[in-house]
Amino acid sequence: MIHPTASGDERRSVRIREVGPRDGFQNEAETVPTADKIALINALGHAGLTRIELASFVRPDLIPQLADGVEVLRGVDLPAGTERMVLVPNGRGLDNALRQRELFTGQALFDAVTLFVSASETHNKKNINRTIEQTMAEVAVMGGRIVAEGLRFCAVVSTAFGCPYEGAVPMNHVLDLAERFVDAGAVEVGFGDTTGMANPAYSGRFFAAALDRLPGVEVTAHFHNTRGQGLANAYAALEAGCTSFESSFGELGGCPVPAGATGNIATEDLVSMLHEMGVETGVDLPALIDAARAAQSILGRPLTSHSIVAGPVVWAGR
Template identity: 40%
Template sequence: MDLPNKVQIKEVGPRDGLQNERKFISTEAKVEWINQLSETGMNYIEITSFVHPKWIPALCDAVDVAAQIKRKKGVTYAALVPNSKGLEKALAANLDEISVFMSASETHNLKNINKSINNTFPVLEEVVKGALSAGKKVRGYVSTVFGCPYEGVVPLHSVKKVTNKLFEMGVYEVSLGDTIGVANPQQMETVLTELEKTFSVSSLALHLHDTRGMALANTLVGLTKGITVFDSAVGGLGGCPYAKGASGNIATEDLLHMLQEMKIDTGIDFDRLMNAAKYIEKIIDKPLPSRQLKL
């Protein structure tokens, strides 16, 4: 198999992993967990989201979390930002990188952002412009690339339109989300083959949810297509508040295990990562979906 020698895992557990938890995780526990993750060798952690607390109560302590974590040299600390107000807080917290997000499907975008796709573009453009002016890199997320809980199959032209618009704004990378975990390997091959006709594979990432146990299989297809950046969440935490039935992200430790067995370098220490996974499972006080945690 033609596979990359090295890939980057972007840890989204503290943000995407916790945003849907009903039990509020204390600021102290979040900070301790992020500090543990910083010591694993990973070089990218999305620590929180500067969304209004009314929409995501689980992350209402974003400012405090950003202020209290120990920042390790070589680690990028990022946060999700929905609008200019969120950007002000993120810049004040001196985050290294900003993420913006929207959906490829109209209905999910309305549920998630409360705006149509076309009306979302100006809002995100303002965020991207402001972040770039402040010297911050900006990453883009596109949700429901492989299927929408409201509309079903999402046309590829919609995915291309949103992805292209984000690149035009100035994002350096777009993470393609299988928000409800419906993608299959054949579909993954088809979508990536089509997208690489328009976009450089080196500027695309995959954000896969494991709702139906397909995330590792889809990851393998991504690897064969030249994708070298993958989002994941320790423990398999996560889910989308606006996508009924969406379960957790691909577990970072499951992804890491597969990559290590295939001799693909990530720079992450497996034992330290497992300690961080066990820590957050204990804090959340329920079994997490991670297969490695069940061994």
């Protein structure tokens, strides 16, 4: 028996960026030992995840869970060609990132940098204590520096699908910010459902519009599963033409600003859904599930992805 796939899906493929090592670990109550982080990241890379967000250059007193970012970057052993991404919140963070990169010239600590802004003024102020305009003015400068260093400049617009403080966020406002990132040199723009307020109908309309407004730019979907709609939103984005996604093993993560903002969609659940639809990811799903299960032992608690419990789908005769 051949497993069912949606008509026309068999030859599609997508790119997935694993964000658990940064977006996931930063929301853990206790710091994960550096050696355990490195082992998990290596397992994720060897499971076929070729794009991984490894660290963030933020003040260690603000996010102590990521204070070992340089040690992680230096310690991982990933397959050749794996994209190593770091996130920086401001010019000072970029200074630190580039300084560390210069110190270790014999080792490619990272090759992609993400800058971000919230589409909501209130969320941006609560998150990084700056207005949107202050953030974007700095982005214009930082973007040029990233490009000049030969690094891949990626951007994220957070609260793109709604804000718990301000409510609905106009689509045109979100896409205007995306275009400003592109003008600053970004080759990829991700749109974050930071607190899980998206729904599939709007997600489909949004990504159709984003792909139309941003030709030649990699448009990436970043959904959270706060209200259980994460995979449905990812499917809607896929059907609208989106072929780039971010997710986190074990459904780790969540925005640290508002209460109740739970984790990202689980990478293993996303990969499982895509594979059953005949969409290629390049990921070894059983190996990915093994890595997520190992994370449970390290964290000392069960994680919330479905695939950790159920495992991959097995069809009789496959």
